[in-house]
Amino acid sequence: MATPASAPESAPLSPAAHLPDLYTIESPELRAAVSLRTPIHFTDAGEPYLPLPAPHENFYLSPMRQSDLPGDMAMMNDIRVVRSVHGPPFPNPLISAQRHLVRQRDLVAALFASYASGTFRPAASSPFFVLRERQPSGPDAYVGQVSIGPDPGAARVSPINDQWEAWRSHGVFDMGAALNVAYHRRGVASAAVRVLLEDWAIPQMGATEIHASAYVSNVASVRLWEKHGFVEEKGKRGVVSVPEAKGGGEEENCLLVWRLKE
Template structure:
C-alpha cells in the first residue's frame, strides 16, 4: 500500500509523524504541533530577540494567543494528514496543500524533546503589495488547484534565541523544501519578506537560493509603526531536488 505521507516517518512509541534533519543537526526533528507547545511558544514570541521581527499585532503575546495559534496549526496539520491517508489506494503520490510537520524540536539525551521553533509554508499573502492589487493577487493564487506549478507560496519561521546563530534554520528550510515542499506540495515559486534590520533571516533565505529583489521603506504598519521590508523570491531549479 502506497504511503501518501512519505517521506515522513512515524515514531515507534507514539505513532507521531516526524522528519529528521540531516547530520550534524540530526538531534532536531519536525513534528506536528502539540497542545503543550503553547507555553514554550509564549516565551519564544515574547523574547526581545525574536518579537521585533514578527508581524504580531499585540504588544504582549499571551498564553491564550499561543493556544489559539497551536489549535490553528494543529487543525491544518490534521487536515493534511486526513486527506493524504484517505488517498492510499491511488497509484501515485498526490500533492498536499500544507506540511503536517512544522514544530521544530530538539531531542534530549533522556529521550524527551524540547520545542524550539516553527516553520510554516502557505499560499502567499503579498505583505509587500498594497490593496487592491494585493487582494487581486491573493484571489488568483487561491483559485489555483493544489499542486499547480503557478501557485506562489510564502514561508515564515521563528526560532528560540537560545538556538540562534547555529545554522539551524538554514538546514530546516533546506530539508523541508527538498523533502516535502518541492516533491509533495509541488512548490515551484516562493515570495517572502523580512523586516529591514533582520539580516539573519535575509541570510538564511539567501543560503537557500532566495534572491533579494527589492527593499521597501514604510511598507507595512505593525503595532502602530510603519516598517520597511526586504523582499525575496525563489524559483525552483532541478538541482534542488
C-alpha cells in the same frame, strides 16, 4: 449581615482543550503507505515528523503539541525574537497560541485524511511546524517554528512554466522562521528551511514560487533566505511601522522570492 463574596471567575476554556497532546497515526498500514510515498517518518508513538540531516540529526520538525504552548508563549513574548517578526501581537496572549494549535491540528488532520483516501500530492500546506531537539533525558526541547503555507493575498512575480507537471501549484506560498535565542547562529534554522524546501515544499506541495519577508536591518534573516535561493525582488521594499510594544519606530522591509527553476 455581610454580603457573601462572589465566586472568582473561572479561566476561559481553551479552544484547543479537546485536542490530545500529540497527533498520532495508529494504523500501521497507513504509516507504511505514507512512509513509502513521502519523506515522513513516525515515532514509536505514531507521531509524524521530518528529520533534519547531519550534523543536526538530533533535531526534527513535527506537528504542534498541547505541551508546546508554554514554549510557544515564551518565545513569542521574547522581544529579542519577535522584534523582527511580522504579524503576531505583542505581548502574545495565550488564546492566540491555543487558536494557532487548533489551526495546525486541522492541517495535519486534513493531510492524513487525504493520505487515507489515497491522495498523496499536492499537500495543501505543511503541518510540520515546530522544530525540536531530542534530549538525552526528559521531554524534547521546543526550539522554534519554521512554517510554509499558501499566501492567497500575495501576487505572483515570476512566470508560469508550461513544462511543469500539471499537479504543481501556480499559487504563492509564504515561508517564515522564528527560533529561541539559545538556538540562534547554530545553523539549525538553515537546516530546517532546507528540509522544508527540498523534502516537502517542492516534491510534496508542488511549490513553484515562495515568498519570505525580512527587515533589511535583520542581516541574519536576509542571509538565511538568500542561502536557499531566495532573491530580493527589486522595487518591492517598503517601510513598516513597528508597534510601540515592540519598540516602535520604522523598519525598511524587503521581499525575497524563491522560484522553481525546473
